[in-house]
Amino acid sequence: MGDNRRDAGLDFYQAPYAPYGVGAAASAGAAAAGTTSAWSTASDPGRQHIPAAGWHGRTSSFELGRAFSGASVAEDEPPLLEELGIHPEAIWRKTRQVLNPFRRFEKSFADEPDMAGPLLFAFLLGLALLFRGKVHFGVIYGIAIIGCLSIYLVLNLMGSRELDLYRTVSVLGYGLLPIVLLAFLVTLVPPLAFRIAVAGTAVAWCTSTASRIFTAVLGIPSHNWPLVAYPVGLWYASFALITIF
Amino acid sequence: MTSSVHSLTFCGIPKAYFQVDVSYVLRKLWILFFPFRHRSWSRKRKLLDPFANPIDADSVNQAAGQRLLPPSEDLNAPDLYIPVMSFVTYVLLIGLLRGTEGKFTPQVMGEWASMGLITVVLEVLLIRVSLFLAQSPRVVWVDLVAYSGYKFVGLAFSTTCALLASFLPSGRIYVSLAVLLYVSLMMGLFLLRSFRRLLRSDTQSGDVSMPSSFDTHLWDAQHARRNYVLLFIALLQIPIYLLLGVRTWARLGPSN
Numbered sequence: 001m002g003d004n005r006r007d008a009g010l011d012f013y014q015a016p017y018a019p020y021g022v023g024a025a026a027s028a029g030a031a032a033a034g035t036t037s038a039w040s041t042a043s044d045p046g047r048q049h050i051p052a053a054g055w056h057g058r059t060s061s062f063e064l065g066r067a068f069s070g071a072s073v074a075e076d077e078p079p080l081l082e083e084l085g086i087h088p089e090a091i092w093r094k095t096r097q098v099l100n101p102f103r104r105f106e107k108s109f110a111d112e113p114d115m116a117g118p119l120l121f122a123f124l125l126g127l128a129l130l131f132r133g134k135v136h137f138g139v140i141y142g143i144a145i146i147g148c149l150s151i152y153l154v155l156n157l158m159g160s161r162e163l164d165l166y167r168t169v170s171v172l173g174y175g176l177l178p179i180v181l182l183a184f185l186v187t188l189v190p191p192l193a194f195r196i197a198v199a200g201t202a203v204a205w206c207t208s209t210a211s212r213i214f215t216a217v218l219g220i221p222s223h224n225w226p227l228v229a230y231p232v233g234l235w236y237a238s239f240a241l242i243t244i245f
Numbered sequence: 246m247t248s249s250v251h252s253l254t255f256c257g258i259p260k261a262y263f264q265v266d267v268s269y270v271l272r273k274l275w276i277l278f279f280p281f282r283h284r285s286w287s288r289k290r291k292l293l294d295p296f297a298n299p300i301d302a303d304s305v306n307q308a309a310g311q312r313l314l315p316p317s318e319d320l321n322a323p324d325l326y327i328p329v330m331s332f333v334t335y336v337l338l339i340g341l342l343r344g345t346e347g348k349f350t351p352q353v354m355g356e357w358a359s360m361g362l363i364t365v366v367l368e369v370l371l372i373r374v375s376l377f378l379a380q381s382p383r384v385v386w387v388d389l390v391a392y393s394g395y396k397f398v399g400l401a402f403s404t405t406c407a408l409l410a411s412f413l414p415s416g417r418i419y420v421s422l423a424v425l426l427y428v429s430l431m432m433g434l435f436l437l438r439s440f441r442r443l444l445r446s447d448t449q450s451g452d453v454s455m456p457s458s459f460d461t462h463l464w465d466a467q468h469a470r471r472n473y474v475l476l477f478i479a480l481l482q483i484p485i486y487l488l489l490g491v492r493t494w495a496r497l498g499p500s501n
Contacts (some may be wrong), residue, residue, distance in 0.1 A: 105339065139351040157255050157263035192345070215418050224266050227326070235335045238354070245350035 058173050086116040098177045108175075110167050110217045121180050128183035129243065136242055143242070146242020147235040148172055154231050159218030167217075172235065175210040178202040179236060183243045192244075199240040207233040261315040262325040262387065269316050273327060276320070277398050278428075278433040286442045289319040289363030310410035314498035321439075325387070328394020332361055335397045338404040339492055345411060357492075361397065364489060368393045372478055379474040380467060381444045390435060396482065399428030400489050429486035440478060444471050 081088065092118055097109060122144060126137045152168045182202040186195055211229035214220075220228055252259055288375045291312050316324040336358045343349045369389045376384055403424040410420040487494075 136351060142355075148331075150329075153256060153258070154263065154326070157258060157260050158265075158326070184270075221266075226267055227265065227270070231331055231333075234330070234337060237337055238333075238340075241337060241344065241354075242351050245340075245344040 084116075085114065089116070090114065091117045091120070094174050095177060098174050106127050110171055110213050113167040113170035115166070115170060115173070118170060118176065121173060121176040124180045125176065125183055125239070125243070128180060128187065131184075133188050139242055140239070143235075143238050144173075147238065151235060155214060155218055157227065158227060159220050161217065161219040163214075163218055171210055171213050172232070175206040175232075175236065176239065178205040179239045179243060182240065186244055195244040199244050203233060203236045205241050206236040210236075258325070259387070262323070262391065264315040264317045265324050265326045266317050268326060269320065269324070272320055273316075273324070274398060277395055277435060278402075278431060280431055282440060283438075286321055286438045288321045288442070289314045322441075323388050323391035323439075324393075325391050325394070328391055328397060331401050332358075332394060334405070335361065335401040335404060336491075338401055338408065342404060342408055342411075342492065345349045345408065361489060364485060365390065365393045368481070368485060371481065375474045375477055376440070376444075379444060379471045381440075381471070384443055390443065392439060395435070396432055396489075399425075399432055400486065403428055403486075403490050404493055418494050421490065425486050425490045425494065426483070433482040436482065437475050437479045440475055444475070490500035 077083070090112065091114070094109060122140055126140055129136050129140075148165070148169045152163070152165050153161055155168065179202055181198055185198060189195060189198075198245065207229050208230045211225060214232065215222060215225045215226050218228070291314055313319075314322060316322040316326075336354050339357045340349060340354045343353055356397045369386070372389055372393070373386070375383070403421055407417055407421040410417045413420070
């Protein structure tokens, strides 16, 4: 009865009614046991000592234990982040590349695109705007969608190599970092002229990051880089616009 | 969507409209602001070698064995890069203008973007109808969209002037009205010359400045109708510019 419950790895479970599958006799016994369950094993040397298995039902073959143990039960499943495709060290590496606008970019930036960094930055931007009382998540989403699609179209029409949408969104999204910094900075600074100046700097920073990568990947002759930089700059400028006002 | 490097279209849009380079963009902007300085307006053609070239997207000229050159090689060719970029610039500048007035909301940009797009659509339809009435040879729709989209260059410029002039105490309305009128007249001239070249593409005459083109046997009703249509297209620009630039020169209510 009590042993049954302990076998099931449910030492922590102290409710008077029995879990599913355990017979009615155990429920009666459990009601009698009451609060003298898991925590009292140490004081009862007569009982067979079974380590409090807590969440892990490995010591028991009872199915319910597994059901109570959650997602991290089996050893053959990968960790959650890896399963989702989010690699924090890769995100951090790319973020550092964006933060240093004067370093030459390796082409590998666009070779392993991922969406986690851009989503994180977009969310941080919305959060920064939330601190000022503006709920603009929908606007950010809209600008991002329309802008990314337009830039994808324009860049593919201009370039001699194809660029797929996923990589475009990834490169553009990583370049959003200076705008996020701008958004947090503007929270502290009221004067409009200063805001516009800082916004201009941030937009120039973002644009140089993204357009250098795009020019290299698309095979556009390097003397035509303003043609790539301009649409990208307009996209970042629209984010800067909703940020500073 | 084709995936070959040498495909001619992408998602249905011919790639030729985006084959631009920086020098083309700069010179085209120069023409848009000062069309009276530009001399030769005809689009260049290149003879096709029927055995070497693939099927051209511009089927009208395919039969003639000629191909119109893309913007990177021909200054008079219309492109879509400048219209699209200047349209977005115009919308962002309107947003900036309203922001300096303290009345910015993100919906403003969407409203003005829609207004601009609707104006382009209506203008393209209007020009198409009037060119049809003038019995012109067929003009490609995308070319008309490009010509109609060039107006946003002037509008973006006038919005910039309004922004800079907002530092003046009272002169902003006059400055922006003056700039808008100038730009609309210049655009009218630009369209006039471009379409005149298009309407005359089936005749032999080149430059109109040559006296032989004023022979009396050419001066018939069709000729006159073409001129009226061209004049209409040119004069149409003035109300269009004044409408799209209304934010810069009119004092509207708080809802706008």
